[in-house]
Amino acid sequence: MTDTLQFFIDQQAVPFQPGQTLMQAAQAAGLYIPHLCFHDGLTPHGSCRVCIVEINGSIRAACTTPATANLQVHSETSALRTQRRQLIELLFAEGNHLCPSCEVSGNCQLQALAYDLGMTHYEFVPLDPHRQNDGSHPDLFIEQDRCIFCELCTRSAQQQDHKNVFGIGGRGADTYLFAQADSSRLADTAITAQDHAAHICPVGCILPKQGSYQIPIGQRVYDEQPIHLRGNHRPDEQDATP
Amino acid sequence: MTSSSTASASGLPRLFSRSAPLPQWDAAAAQALLQARFGRLWQRQDLLQALIVIQHHFGAITAPAQTWLARHCQSNTADVRALIHFYHFLQEERSTPHQILFSSNIIEEQQGMRTLFDELRMGTHGLAEVGLTSCIGLSDQGPAALVNGHPLTRLSGQRIREIQRQLQQQIPLAQWPQNWFRVDDNIQTAGRLLQFQPDPALFLSQLLAQAPQQVIDRVQQSGLRGLGGAGFPTGRKWQACAEAPGADRYVICNADEGEPGTFKDRVLLQHNLDAVLCGMRMCGHAVSARHGILYLRGEYLFLFDAINTRLQQWREQQWLNADFNIEIQLGAGAYVCGEETALLESIEGRRGIPRIKPPFPVRNGLFQLPTVVNNVETFAAAAWLLQSGVDAFRAVGTEQSPGTRLHSVAGDCEKPGIYELPMGASVQDLLQACAARNPALVQLGGPSGVMSSPADWQQPLAFEGISPGGSVMVFDASRAHFNIARNFTAFFQQESCGFCTPCRAGTQVLLRDMDCAAQGQQHADLNALATLINSTSHCGLGQTAGRPVLHWLQMNAAKKTEVAHD
Numbered sequence: 001m002t003d004t005l006q007f008f009i010d011q012q013a014v015p016f017q018p019g020q021t022l023m024q025a026a027q028a029a030g031l032y033i034p035h036l037c038f039h040d041g042l043t044p045h046g047s048c049r050v051c052i053v054e055i056n057g058s059i060r061a062a063c064t065t066p067a068t069a070n071l072q073v074h075s076e077t078s079a080l081r082t083q084r085r086q087l088i089e090l091l092f093a094e095g096n097h098l099c100p101s102c103e104v105s106g107n108c109q110l111q112a113l114a115y116d117l118g119m120t121h122y123e124f125v126p127l128d129p130h131r132q133n134d135g136s137h138p139d140l141f142i143e144q145d146r147c148i149f150c151e152l153c154t155r156s157a158q159q160q161d162h163k164n165v166f167g168i169g170g171r172g173a174d175t176y177l178f179a180q181a182d183s184s185r186l187a188d189t190a191i192t193a194q195d196h197a198a199h200i201c202p203v204g205c206i207l208p209k210q211g212s213y214q215i216p217i218g219q220r221v222y223d224e225q226p227i228h229l230r231g232n233h234r235p236d237e238q239d240a241t242p
Numbered sequence: 243m244t245s246s247s248t249a250s251a252s253g254l255p256r257l258f259s260r261s262a263p264l265p266q267w268d269a270a271a272a273q274a275l276l277q278a279r280f281g282r283l284w285q286r287q288d289l290l291q292a293l294i295v296i297q298h299h300f301g302a303i304t305a306p307a308q309t310w311l312a313r314h315c316q317s318n319t320a321d322v323r324a325l326i327h328f329y330h331f332l333q334e335e336r337s338t339p340h341q342i343l344f345s346s347n348i349i350e351e352q353q354g355m356r357t358l359f360d361e362l363r364m365g366t367h368g369l370a371e372v373g374l375t376s377c378i379g380l381s382d383q384g385p386a387a388l389v390n391g392h393p394l395t396r397l398s399g400q401r402i403r404e405i406q407r408q409l410q411q412q413i414p415l416a417q418w419p420q421n422w423f424r425v426d427d428n429i430q431t432a433g434r435l436l437q438f439q440p441d442p443a444l445f446l447s448q449l450l451a452q453a454p455q456q457v458i459d460r461v462q463q464s465g466l467r468g469l470g471g472a473g474f475p476t477g478r479k480w481q482a483c484a485e486a487p488g489a490d491r492y493v494i495c496n497a498d499e500g501e502p503g504t505f506k507d508r509v510l511l512q513h514n515l516d517a518v519l520c521g522m523r524m525c526g527h528a529v530s531a532r533h534g535i536l537y538l539r540g541e542y543l544f545l546f547d548a549i550n551t552r553l554q555q556w557r558e559q560q561w562l563n564a565d566f567n568i569e570i571q572l573g574a575g576a577y578v579c580g581e582e583t584a585l586l587e588s589i590e591g592r593r594g595i596p597r598i599k600p601p602f603p604v605r606n607g608l609f610q611l612p613t614v615v616n617n618v619e620t621f622a623a624a625a626w627l628l629q630s631g632v633d634a635f636r637a638v639g640t641e642q643s644p645g646t647r648l649h650s651v652a653g654d655c656e657k658p659g660i661y662e663l664p665m666g667a668s669v670q671d672l673l674q675a676c677a678a679r680n681p682a683l684v685q686l687g688g689p690s691g692v693m694s695s696p697a698d699w700q701q702p703l704a705f706e707g708i709s710p711g712g713s714v715m716v717f718d719a720s721r722a723h724f725n726i727a728r729n730f731t732a733f734f735q736q737e738s739c740g741f742c743t744p745c746r747a748g749t750q751v752l753l754r755d756m757d758c759a760a761q762g763q764q765h766a767d768l769n770a771l772a773t774l775i776n777s778t779s780h781c782g783l784g785q786t787a788g789r790p791v792l793h794w795l796q797m798n799a800a801k802k803t804e805v806a807h808d
Contacts (some may be wrong), residue, residue: 046598047742049778059777064598086774087743094747124751124766149740168740169324171576171593173750175740176327182312184320 007071009033009053016067023051023063032228033075034084034113036091036202037150038063039232042159048091048150050084050113059083085117093124095203096145102204103212106220107235109202110148112227131176136187139209140198146205147177153206157197160240165189165197177205196240202232256547260392260415260423262339263301269310275299286315287591290325293332294540294572298391302336328593328739330375330575331391331540340370340409343388344397347377347502348729349652349715350384355397358385362402369409376577376733377502378541381652381715382428382659390415391543394422425544427509428659431675433646434638435619436509436662438517438626442561445520449628450527457528457628458484464627464635465644470496470580470617471687471712472782473643473705476624479614482604484529486612491531493522493566494608494615496585498539500577501688502733503713506648507618509660511538511545514622515552519561519568521621524628525614526566534568535608537585540575577737578783582615584739595741596781619648619712639665643704651676653716665710669699672714682719687711689730690786693723693793723794728756730790737783745784748775752791769795 006013007022009031016025021044026033036048046064053062054074062075074080091097091110099105131144149168154177157165164180166189181188191197193208201207217223221235257279264271272295276284279295292311296303303311303326308319326332344350344359363372370389378393380386385397392415394405401422408418429436449457462477483491495518499507510518522534538546549570556562571589573579579588583597586608607613616624623645627635636644643665649672652658656677663671673681684694686703691711703710717726735749748771758765772788772795779785 044598046780049743049780052778061780066600083774083778086770087778090743090747090751093751094743125754125764127747127750127754148743149746167321167324168593169320170327170740171329172736172738172740172746174327175746178320178324180318180320182309182319184323 005067005069007067007069007073009073009075014067020067021063022053022065022067022071022073025067026062032231033062034116034228035063035232036109036113036148037152039152039156039200042152042155045151045155048087048148050087052080052083052087054080081117084113085119086123088114088117088119089123091148092119092122093126095129095148096143097203102146103207104204105217106223108204108222109227109232112222112230115222116227134179134184134186136185137191138187139193140186140191141207141209142177142179142186143205143207144177146203148203148205149175149177150202152200152202153177153197156200157191157195160196161191163190163195163197165191165195194240199234199237199240202234208236257295257550258298258391258543258546260390260418261299262414262416263336263390264299267300267304267306267310269306271299272296272307272310284314286317289315289317289322289591290329290574290588291571291591293322293326293329294574297332297574298543301339301341301390302333304334308334325591325593328576329540329573332574336371338368338370340415341373341390342370342394342405343373343375343378345376345378345380345384345386345388346374346729346733347381347384348726349381349503350386351725351729352653352717352721353385355385358397358399358402361399362405365402365406366409369406375541375575376500376737377504379499379505379508379539380425381503382505382650383426384652388541391540392423393425393544395425423544425508425512427513429509429513430651430657430659431661431663433662433664434630435517435622435626435646435648436514436660438514438622440516440520440625440629442516442520442556443559445625445629446523446561449524454484454528454530457524460628460632461528461624463632465642466620466623466627466635467643467705468617469619469623469647469712471501471690471709473709476616476620479604479616480525480528482602483531483612483614486605488612490533490611491529492608492611492613493525493529493531493534494585494589494613495522495534495536495621496580496582496615496617497542498537498573498580498585499542499618500539500580500737501690501711501713502730503650503652503685503688503715504711505650506660506712508542508545510618510622510648511542511549515549517622517625518618519552519556521616521623521625522568523561523566524625525616525621529612529614531614532564532566534566535589536568536570537579537589538570538572539579540573543572546570546572576739577733578739578781581781581783584781585615586613593739595739596783640702640704640706642706643710647703647710648712649703649710649714650712651714651716654679654681654718654721655716663703666702666704666707668702669694669708672703673699673716676716678716678718680718681716683717683721683723683726685715685717685726686713688713688715689733689790690783691789693726693790693797695797723797724760727790727794728753728760731756731787734783734787734790738787739783742780742784744775745779745781745787748779749787752788756791
């Protein structure tokens with residue numbers, strides 16, 4: 001009977017398997033719910049909150065809410081779109097996200113969502129962080145001020161590469177991404193440029209040192225197609241070789 | 243070794259006495275301290291507890307200490323630092339033997355804490371680290387501060403100058419006058435719970451004979467609800483845990499009483515500890531758990547040795563044994579760890595980041611095993627009702643909220659302290675009892691609760707009325723609502739765990755833009771931002787972090803409407 005299980009997103013029926021979250025089922029059905037910290041195949045996280053949906057008047061993250069039969073889920077309402085945009089605006093305010101001077105402009109999922117959700121300007125005055133960058137690794141660079149604490153890299157290294165590479169330290173406004181080594185330097189971890197974790201950052205925080213500008217800005221992934229059609233994909237994700 | 247290892251009457255080492263920090267890192271001394279703390283080989287999951295011991299005895303967790311700890315638990319020092327940086331009471335460096343942290347709750351701020359703070363900081367340059375910390379649970383006898391983790395109460399200008407002299411003359415903390423550290427119970431109205439002093443031998447011999455399901459049934463029939471704030475039916479929680487599959491189970495007493503303005507659990511732990519332990523013991527019996535943990539907030543470090551000694555006496559009497567044992571774990575300055583799943587993370591030795599729910603702790607709790615987490619007062623009330631019976635329990639309070647409730651009252655009143663009243667008593671009853679002075683606003687349930695004004699004060703303090711959150715802060719007509727809202731917002735900003743976007747980034751922007759608004763500068767839409775934080779955050783902390791601003795805006799709007807109608 002499990003093949004008949006379904007719930008509804010904006011009146012559209014979505015089939016699901018027991019144990020799936022709303023996001024996993026929606027993704028399998030080809031329905032896009034905006035998100036940053038979700039990645040199919042990694043444990044759900046629920047930190048970015050961009051995938052908020054409304055169920056019986058309360059707001060939940062689609063990526064951490066288990067699907068249940070006949071649930072009525074609202075996603076593309078104007079109130080939710082506004083709140084998603086505000087969350088994106090908060091992430092812009094919190095980090096160093098100056099698109100015109102960023103090497104991932106056009107490939108960046110934060111920027112793509114900003115366009116999709118109608119962000120036209122800085123709603124919040126930037127908080128202007130100054131964290132220590134890490135250029136120690138021969139192939140990868142960490143621009144710490146762009147971290148959005150989605151922990152995709154942390155989870156990807158653990159669950160796909162089976163390595164202990166990244167971690168999150170500190171608290172609140174002083175939360176930071178770190179490399180799991182006495183030196184806190186990425187060069188002293190086991191990560192390589194071929195690891196999944198090297199190709200999963202949705203923003204311009206963990207950057208490859210080679211080939212950044214091979215494809216010019218204006219001809220990149222999200223310059224060609226909006227994120228709700230393209231999905232959350234990096235152009236180089238297939239470069240990861242397990 | 244120093245006096246830190248002085249044996250107490252029970253023969254247990256006193257782990258957290260007022261001794262001076264050791265002058266430099268000493269691995270052998272650390273080894274001995276951790277042996278005294280754990281009494282067994284410790285591992286990565288004990289790292290937070292190890293850090294707390296090292297912090298207390300060395301004043302900081304310096305680089306060589308980090309390396310030593312990291313090697314011991316097969317980790318790296320960046321991982322150790324990540325943990326240190328989460329907990330406010332852990333630090334990597336200490337410039338002076340003494341660190342004094344003033345409680346920054348609004349009550350203390352209104353009692354002139356800032357002036358004392360500035361005076362001490364300027365007068366002790368280089369002699370002590372002086373800082374601020376979130377409410378330390380002493381608002382009824384403030385202004386208060388922690389010196390090397392020990393509370394200094396009833397601070398005044400005179401006392402600050404005396405402290406400066408102690409520091410200048412380099413008098414060791416252990417020799418500071420004892421009465422400076424006096425913590426009073428301030429029990430103003432003692433009801434049946436505060437008067438409850440069970441004889442554990444008698445209590446346990448009578449009640450452990452009951453079948454576990456019978457115990458659960460009685461707790462269910464009593465209608466007892468969790469007194470930590472959320473009000474979940476206690477019997478249902480125990481039943482769910484008992485039914486959950488698992489090779490083992492845990493019972494956790496949440497003594498991380500962090501809501502600013504609350505201090506009733508401190509009084510229960512000092513005054514009615516056996517009642518709390520009896521409640522935990524019975525819960526262990528009811529759900530077939532073998533392990534109990536009392537998670538004590540770092541601010542109550544001064545209670546650690548007394549509780550530990552009492553636990554040792556319980557073991558000697560076989561009231562705790564192989565069937566069920568209780569140990570203490572300490573927090574280290576993180577309000578969010580009062581959230582039950584963050585508390586589990588903290589006990590497992592990690593940063594206190596709330597977990598995704600479901601699964602709930604009754605199914606997947608500590609180390610993924612079924613776990614009951616209840617507050618201090620809940621366990622004491624459970625013990626009372628099991629001894630006195632369901633009918634006696636329900637004879638007081640309301641139909642939906644039976645029993646009594648402990649209120650911690652502080653602020654503009656003649657008699658701050660603890661009031662145990664029947665559930666359903668009104669705010670007005672409480673204000674009369676504490677002799678409130680010209681009250682205009684009353685914050686109920688701490689910053690995450692509600693700001694009430696006279697129109698609300700006939701409502702019952704009960705789960706069906708104004709949620710009885712334990713903390714009652716009274717403000718007279720001279721107190722500016724903006725200052726209260728700003729203090730609470732700053733509290734949430736400082737205590738956000740940093741996990742989710744709205745709480746981490748949103749509280750920073752909200753606090754900054756409140757100040758901009760007050761100064762007539764450009765600012766974000768505070769209403770929209772506070773609403774966003776409340777509605778989209780991951781856990782209960784974030785979901786209430788916008789409330790102080792919303793209450794302030796609502797009352798402002800109401801005032802303007804009133805003026806317009808006049």
